[in-house]
Amino acid sequence: MRWDGQSVTADDGALPGLGRAGLGRTVTTPDFAGVTFHEVLARSALSKVPGESLPFRWTVNPYRGCLHRCVYCFARPTHRYLDLDPGDDFDRQIVVKTNVAEVLRAELSRPSWCHEPVALGTNTDPYQRAEGRYRLMPGIVDALASSGTPFSVLTKGTLLRRDLPTLADAAREVDVRAAVSVAVLDPELQQSLEPGTPTARARLDLVRAVRDAGLPCRVMVAPVLPWLTDSTAHLEGLLDQVVAAGATGATVLPLTLRPGAREWFLAWLARERPRLVAGYRRVYGSGTTASRGYRSWLAARVRPLLAARGLDRDTEEGAPRFVPRDPARSGRPAPRAAPAGPTLF
Ligand code: SF4
Numbered sequence: 001m002r003w004d005g006q007s008v009t010a011d012d013g014a015l016p017g018l019g020r021a022g023l024g025r026t027v028t029t030p031d032f033a034g035v036t037f038h039e040v041l042a043r044s045a046l047s048k049v050p051g052e053s054l055p056f057r058w059t060v061n062p063y064r065g066c067l068h069r070c071v072y073c074f075a076r077p078t079h080r081y082l083d084l085d086p087g088d089d090f091d092r093q094i095v096v097k098t099n100v101a102e103v104l105r106a107e108l109s110r111p112s113w114c115h116e117p118v119a120l121g122t123n124t125d126p127y128q129r130a131e132g133r134y135r136l137m138p139g140i141v142d143a144l145a146s147s148g149t150p151f152s153v154l155t156k157g158t159l160l161r162r163d164l165p166t167l168a169d170a171a172r173e174v175d176v177r178a179a180v181s182v183a184v185l186d187p188e189l190q191q192s193l194e195p196g197t198p199t200a201r202a203r204l205d206l207v208r209a210v211r212d213a214g215l216p217c218r219v220m221v222a223p224v225l226p227w228l229t230d231s232t233a234h235l236e237g238l239l240d241q242v243v244a245a246g247a248t249g250a251t252v253l254p255l256t257l258r259p260g261a262r263e264w265f266l267a268w269l270a271r272e273r274p275r276l277v278a279g280y281r282r283v284y285g286s287g288t289t290a291s292r293g294y295r296s297w298l299a300a301r302v303r304p305l306l307a308a309r310g311l312d313r314d315t316e317e318g319a320p321r322f323v324p325r326d327p328a329r330s331g332r333p334a335p336r337a338a339p340a341g342p343t344l345f
Contacts, residue, residue: 003055014056022100029133035067035092037130042097045104046118047086056119061185062136064095064180066124068156069196072223072269075123086260089292091196094130100254101139107149115176118144118151127157129196138166145170152177154220158198158206164213174228178210180247181220184223185238193225200238204245209244219247223255226283226290227276230254230298243309250311252302262288 024040069091076086184190211216219242306312
C-alpha cells in the first residue's frame with residue numbers, strides 16, 4: 001500500500017513517456033515470464049513530494065510498475081505518464097532506473113542538500129521481485145547512509161531480508177526505519193488481491209527478521225477492504241500475529257480508490273465478489289476515499305484493538321537510535337530523524 005495523497009506528479013519528471021525517459025534497452029527473460037523490463041537512465045533520483053500532507057518531502061523510486069500486482073494499487077495511475085496503461089502494463093511493463101544509485105549519490109552530495117528524511121517505497125515497491133535481478137537498493141542505501149540522510153523503507157517484499165546487514169550497518173550512521181505491509185490473512189483472498197506478493201506468513205516472518213536485525217519495524221494493515229477484511233475477527237487475528245512478530249507498531253487504513261486504480265479494483269470486485277459491488281458503490285460513491293461514516297466506524301473499531309496490543313505507539317526498545325553527526329566535523333547540518341513509520345500514514 002502506498003502513501004495516499006502522494007500526487008502522481010510527485011515523481012521526478014524524468015519519465016513522461018518512455019521515449020523521453022532515457023530508455024537504454026528493453027529486456028525480457030525466462031526468469032520473468034510475461035514481463036518486460038525497460039532499463040532507463042534517469043536524470044534525477046530524488047523526487048519531491050508536493051504539498052504538506054505527508055511527513056516527508058522526498059522519495060526515491062527505483063522502479064515504475066510493480067510485479068506485486070496488487071489489484072488495489074494506489075500507484076497504478078502513474079503508468080499513464082509513461083504512455084502505458086495502469087492495468088496490465090503496470091503489472092508487466094517495469095521501468096528500471098539502472099543508474100539510480102549513482103544519480104542519487106550525486107544529488108545527495110550537493111551543498112544545497114539538507115539531509116531531510118527520504119522515504120522509499122512510497123510509490124512502487126523497492127523490494128519487488130525485479131530487485132532480485134537489478135540489485136539497486138544496496139547502492140541506494142549506501143548513498144543515503146554515507147551522506148548522513150535518514151530514511152525509511154516500506155515493502156511487501158521478503159527480498160528485503162537480503163539487505164538486512166546493509167540496513168543494520170546504515171542504522172549505525174543514520175535513523176533507518178522499516179515498515180511491512182500485511183493486510184489480508186486468508187491465503188486465497190490474499191493471492192487473488194495481491195497475486196505477485198509473498199504470503200502474509202512470509203511477510204510476518206520478515207517483520208521478525210527485521211526486528212532481530214535490531215531495526216524498528218511497523219506493520220501497515222492497509223488497505224482494509226469493506227466486508228472482506230474489516231471484521232473484528234480478522235483484524236484481531238491479524239494484529240495478534242503482528243504483535244507476535246515483534247512489530248514496533250501498526251497502522252490500519254481503509255482502501256482508497258484513485259482514478260486509474262479504481263477501475264482496475266472494481267473490475268476485480270465485479271468478477272470475484274459481485275455481491276459486494278452495490279455496497280462499495282454506497283461506501284465510495286464516485287470518490288477516492290471511503291465515506292466519512294465508514295472511516296469513522298473503522299477507526300472506532302480499530303482504536304481499542306491497537307491500544308489493547310500496545311500497537312498504537314512506536315515501541316522501539318532495542319532498536320538503534322538515531323545518531324546525529326557532528327555538524328562541526330561533517331560540515332553538514334545534523335540530519336533529521338527518518339519518517340516515523342506508519343504513524344505518518
Ligand atoms: S506492492 Fe506494488 S503493486 Fe502492491 S500496492 Fe505496493 S506498489 Fe502497488
